[in-house]
Amino acid sequence: xxxxxxxxxxxxxxxxxxxxxxxxxxxxxxxxxxxxxxxxxxxxxxxxxxxxxxxxxxxxxxxxxxxxxxxxxxxxxxxxxxxxxxxxxxxxxxxxxxxxxxxxxxxxxxxxxxxxxxxxxxxxxxxxxxxxxxxxxxxxxxxxxxxxxxxxxxxxxxxxxxxxxxxxxxxxxxxxxxxxxxxxxxxxxxxxxxxxxxxxxxxxxxxxxxxxxxxxxxxxxxxxxxxxxxxxxxxxxxxxxxxxxxxxxxxxxxxxxxxxxxxxxxxxxxxxxxxxxxxxxxxxxxxxxxxxxxxxxxxxxxxxxxxxxxxxxxxxxxxxxxxxxxxxxxxxxxxxxxxxxxxxxxxxxxxxxxxxxxxxxxxxxx
Amino acid sequence: xxxxxxxxxxxxxxxxxxxxxxxxxxxxxxxxxxxxxxxxxxxxxxxxxxxxxxxxxxxxxxxxxxxxxxxxxxxxxxxxxxxxxxxxxxxxxxxxxxxxxxxxxxxxxxxxxxxxxxxxxxxxxxxxxxxxxxxxxxxxxxxxxxxxxxxxxxxxxxxxxxxxxxxxxxxxxxxxxxxxxxxxxxxxxxxxxxxxxxxxxxxxxxxxxxxxxxxxxxxxxxxxxxxxxxxxxxxxxxxxxxxxxxxxxxxxxxxxxxxxxxxxxxxxxxxxxxxxxxxxxxxxxxxxxxxxxxxxxxxxxxxxxxxxxxxxxxxxxxxxxxxxxxxxxxxxxxxxxxxxxxxxxxxxxxxxxxxxxxxxxxxxxxxxxxxxxxxxxxxxxxxxxxxxx
Numbered sequence: 001x002x003x004x005x006x007x008x009x010x011x012x013x014x015x016x017x018x019x020x021x022x023x024x025x026x027x028x029x030x031x032x033x034x035x036x037x038x039x040x041x042x043x044x045x046x047x048x049x050x051x052x053x054x055x056x057x058x059x060x061x062x063x064x065x066x067x068x069x070x071x072x073x074x075x076x077x078x079x080x081x082x083x084x085x086x087x088x089x090x091x092x093x094x095x096x097x098x099x100x101x102x103x104x105x106x107x108x109x110x111x112x113x114x115x116x117x118x119x120x121x122x123x124x125x126x127x128x129x130x131x132x133x134x135x136x137x138x139x140x141x142x143x144x145x146x147x148x149x150x151x152x153x154x155x156x157x158x159x160x161x162x163x164x165x166x167x168x169x170x171x172x173x174x175x176x177x178x179x180x181x182x183x184x185x186x187x188x189x190x191x192x193x194x195x196x197x198x199x200x201x202x203x204x205x206x207x208x209x210x211x212x213x214x215x216x217x218x219x220x221x222x223x224x225x226x227x228x229x230x231x232x233x234x235x236x237x238x239x240x241x242x243x244x245x246x247x248x249x250x251x252x253x254x255x256x257x258x259x260x261x262x263x264x265x266x267x268x269x270x271x272x273x274x275x276x277x278x279x280x281x282x283x284x285x286x287x288x289x290x291x292x293x294x295x296x297x298x299x300x301x302x303x304x305x306x307x308x309x310x311x312x313x314x315x316x317x318x319x320x321x322x323x324x325x326x327x328x329x330x331x332x333x334x335x336x337x338x339x340x341x342x343x344x345x346x347x348x349x350x351x352x353x354x355x356x357x358x359x360x361x362x363x364x365x366x
Numbered sequence: 367x368x369x370x371x372x373x374x375x376x377x378x379x380x381x382x383x384x385x386x387x388x389x390x391x392x393x394x395x396x397x398x399x400x401x402x403x404x405x406x407x408x409x410x411x412x413x414x415x416x417x418x419x420x421x422x423x424x425x426x427x428x429x430x431x432x433x434x435x436x437x438x439x440x441x442x443x444x445x446x447x448x449x450x451x452x453x454x455x456x457x458x459x460x461x462x463x464x465x466x467x468x469x470x471x472x473x474x475x476x477x478x479x480x481x482x483x484x485x486x487x488x489x490x491x492x493x494x495x496x497x498x499x500x501x502x503x504x505x506x507x508x509x510x511x512x513x514x515x516x517x518x519x520x521x522x523x524x525x526x527x528x529x530x531x532x533x534x535x536x537x538x539x540x541x542x543x544x545x546x547x548x549x550x551x552x553x554x555x556x557x558x559x560x561x562x563x564x565x566x567x568x569x570x571x572x573x574x575x576x577x578x579x580x581x582x583x584x585x586x587x588x589x590x591x592x593x594x595x596x597x598x599x600x601x602x603x604x605x606x607x608x609x610x611x612x613x614x615x616x617x618x619x620x621x622x623x624x625x626x627x628x629x630x631x632x633x634x635x636x637x638x639x640x641x642x643x644x645x646x647x648x649x650x651x652x653x654x655x656x657x658x659x660x661x662x663x664x665x666x667x668x669x670x671x672x673x674x675x676x677x678x679x680x681x682x683x684x685x686x687x688x689x690x691x692x693x694x695x696x697x698x699x700x701x702x703x704x705x706x707x708x709x710x711x712x713x714x715x716x717x718x719x720x721x722x723x724x725x726x727x728x729x730x731x732x733x734x735x736x737x738x739x740x741x742x743x744x745x746x747x748x749x750x751x752x753x754x755x
Contacts, residue, residue, distance in 0.1 A: 005547060050513075050521045051539040052546065057513050061553040064399050077551040079543065084551070128394060157516055164475065166516075 008078040012087055014040050023053060028090060031075070037090040038075060042083050055154035056084060062130055062153040063088075070121030072141060072151040091141035091149060095199070097322050099137055099206055104320040108277070111203045113313035114140075114148055115283075116302065118196055121150035123298035126189040129159045133170040135195035137202060146316030159188065171195060173218050174211050178229070179292050181219050190292035193301070197287025204273050204280070219261060227266030229290040279306035395605070399552035404488060406602055408645075414491050416451050422494030423448040429676040433683055446673045453667050454495045459597050460659045461500040462486060465508055466593070468528060474517055480557035482511035483596045489548045491602070496674055498541070505533065506541050514553040558601060558609035559592045565610055565625065572628050576621065587617040591650060598649040604642050611638050612646025 012029050018039070019026035027040045043056045063074035063086070076087040095114065098104060118140055125132050132150065139152040160166050165185040171177070177194030179187055201209035210225060212218025223229070269281050269288075276284070283306045286296040296304075307313070395401055406414070426448070449457070462483050469479040485507035489498070505528060512519050521535035546553075566585040569575065576584075591613035595601070600609050614622040629635035679686070 045543065049535075050518070051509070051542045052513065054513055054518060057553060060551050061514055064552050065397065065554050067397055079547055082543065084543075084546075160516075161475070161477075 005078050008076050009080060009085070011076065012038060012040060023055070029087075039088045039090045041086040041088060043086065045082055045084055052084075058156050059153045060084070060086065062125075062156045066124065066128060066130070068121060068124040069147065070117045070149055071124055072149040088151075089143070089149075091143045091151070093142045093322055094138055095140040095142065095148065095203075096137035098142070098320060099202060101320075101322040104322065106203065106206075106320060107311070107314065108280075109311040109314040110319050111200075112307065112311070113316065113319055114203060115196075115200055116307055116313050117148035117316070118150070118199065119298045119302050121148070122192055122196060123302065125150065125156070126192070126298055130156055131159060131189055132156050132192050134172060135192050135199065136172045136175045137199055140199070142319075146319040146321070148316075160186070162186075173215065174198065174208050176218065177292070178219060178222055178290060181215055181222075188292060189297065190295040193287050193295050193298060196298070196301075197284055200284055200287065201273070204276055204284075216259075223261050223264045225267070225272075226288060226290075228261050228264045234290040277306075277309075279304065279309050282306065395556065398556060399550075399554060400556050401605075403550065403552060404602060405605075408599075408603055411491075411599055411602055412451075415455065418490070418492055418494045419449070419451045419454055419496075422496035423674070426496065426674055426676045436688065437683070446670050448674050449495060449667055449671055454490075456659050457495050457664065457667050457671070458486070458490055458500050459653075460664050461504040462597055464504060468508060471527070472519070474512065475515070476559055477515045477557065478508070478511050478517050480559055480596060481515050481555050482508040484555045484557065484601060485511060485545065485549055487599065487602060489545055492548060495671060496676075498544075499671070502537070502541060503545065506538050506545050509538050510542055510545060510553075556606045558595060558606040558613075559589065561606035561610035562588050562592050562613060565607075565614060568629075569621070569625055572625065574624065574628075580621075584614070584618050584621060588613045591616055594650050594653060595646065598653050600646050600649045603649075604646050608639065608642040609646050612643045612650065615643055616647055616650065
């Protein structure tokens with residue numbers, strides 16, 4: 001085991017540090033043999049009272065399984081003393097930097113290309129029954145050839161079995177769907193699609209579409225933009241055929257944290273996104289559906305006319321690139337502190353916890 | 367999760383892993399780490415277990431010989447029979463069977479139980495019970511599984527309820543990293559009970575479906591058999607759906623045949639691999655006929671296991687002393703090397719890690735920081751790439 005580990009370790013060189021956080025540091029390095037540029041994410045362990053950190057486990061678990069052009073590739077894992085090192089493909093920039101770079105001009109085909117790559121990556125996760133739960137421009141990394149990759153699986157998890165509760169404290173607030181803001185504990189891949197809708201809007205607007213100051217304000221912001229949902233927009237499901245899924249198929253008014261909001265009128269998306277074509281508005285509207293069951297899946301979204309209509313998606317190497325190199329970026333949970341109230345970082349939380357009061361005190365091994 | 371697995375498995379048997387195919391739904395299981403790294407033939411499996419046993423036994427033997435040389439008066443008894451591969455397996459199975467009661471007490475979902483058992487079996491592919499006691503491996507595998515399948519619990523609580531005050535959180539966490547290494551940090555598993563659940567759901571949509579009562583009855587029995595299958599090496603040889611099919615065939619062959627026929631005509635599924643299904647049934651039957659291990663038998667193996675230890679790990683032996691001295695020597699050398707590094711970086715004024723001076727100041731008071739630095743230097747090794755940050 002040690003030999004295998006050391007053999008992997010020797011395969012890579014670790015050079016300059018490109019990111020720092022309390023739980024991990026990221027280094028730029030090379031694969032010694034091929035000269036390929038890599039990023040080495042060094043996760044400090046042994047400092048946590050509960051052993052290996054949940055987000056490290058999640059990241060490693062899912063990246064070991066997901067191999068797709070639009071998902072960040074993990075080349076290897078090795079350990080050095082009490083550190084876990086993830087060898088990832090090196091990506092030069094991210095979508096947030098591109099959106100913020102005012103010197104760049106986006107053509108409609110550019111946005112279509114980024115959206116197609118994002119949806120392909122997200123669809124691949126969903127087809128593997130994995131929820132990402134933290135999609136945002138900052139987590140969509142881009143390589144030197146312009147290929148976009150979904151990254152940062154620290155909050156990801158498998159789709160839960162019916163009846164199992166999941167935490168609603170996931171997804172960075174501005175990209176968090178209303179069902180999570182209302183406290184839903186049973187949800188689906190639709191939560192990621194809402195985030196993709198917000199990212200699409202941000203690409204069109206060049207500024208975050210729904211920037212709420214806090215969780216309540218976030219719902220207000222959403223409703224101001226899209227109209228307060230009525231019972232018919234997000235109905236209580238009376239379909240008893242799928243008894244097991246009854247919990248998931250509930251209307252918003254029955255969700256745990258539901259509160260009544262001011263009745264904002266619906267505004268057509270065309271009013272704000274005046275430069276976008278009908279096919280683009282169609283995709284956006286389908287991603288930002290209130291009822292999670294009506295929200296389009298990533299796979300179906302890719303088959304909408306928007307992606308086959310003119311203009312064609314820009315080939316990745318021709319996409320706009322920022323002049324600036326990727327700067328050292330704060331890693332979670334530091335990002336959280338740095339962002340203050342306008343936090344762009346999702347909160348890590350635990351899903352279902354066992355009730356210890358019910359645990360009997362006596363156990364016998366032999 | 368659904369019965370489509372039936373189709374996949376025939377392909378899976380033929381080892382035709384085609385990376386070009388990764389984007390077709392059928393190939394998703396083939397991309398999994400379980401398919402790529404954790405499936406063996408029965409012979410390979412036996413070889414691996416025998417190799418691990420042989421190696422561990424030889425290490426102890428060599429240790430004893432050396433001990434005798436160092437200390438002719440050694441009181442170590444060398445006349446014990448080492449644990450055989452079969453005895454190792456028995457012991458592992460015994461501790462595998464202890465996972466279920468613990469999971470019941472904590473009310474962990476079945477996924478946690480299945481995953482912990484998978485981890486334990488994978489660990490013993492390359493290790494002997496002589497190196498790592500199965501009780502420890504069992505507890506740490508279970509603790510790790512609670513985290514990898516989203517049912518985290520604090521290490522302190524886990525140890526408290528499991529250990530009756532005799533097991534510390536540290537002893538569980540101590541080998542967590544080692545276990546993870548042995549798992550190649552591949553935490554995702556594809557348990558057979560989910561495949562069985564998929565087939566059960568599938569059967570409810572069959573045109574000629576049986577009454578719900580019949581299906582529920584069959585499924586309840588299947589679940590019992592799946593639990594038994596977890597006490598065998600089936601999952602290291604067969605795919606989840608093959609195991610599920612095997613269990614269904616044991617409970618109601620007629621229903622399964624009808625189901626397979628329906629999958630073939632309606633969905634173009636291939637005939638399941640009969641050898642694999644039969645292999646699963648055999649493993650379950652063998653386990654059933656052998657029955658569980660008696661407590662006394664476990665205690666006997668356990669007792670010999672305690673005596674059959676590498677003397678360098680047993681306190682009070684000459685080998686132990688020697689190892690301690692070696693460790694001290696290494697420690698001394700490390701310190702000397704570190705001192706040298708400090709001096710060198712004082713000359714250079716700047717190290718690879720940027721602000722060397724403040725960091726070094728801290729390192730005198732903070733052991734952690736110092737450790738960290740030393741490690742980095744080792745990582746960079748001879749390359750000494752010095753770049754601005």
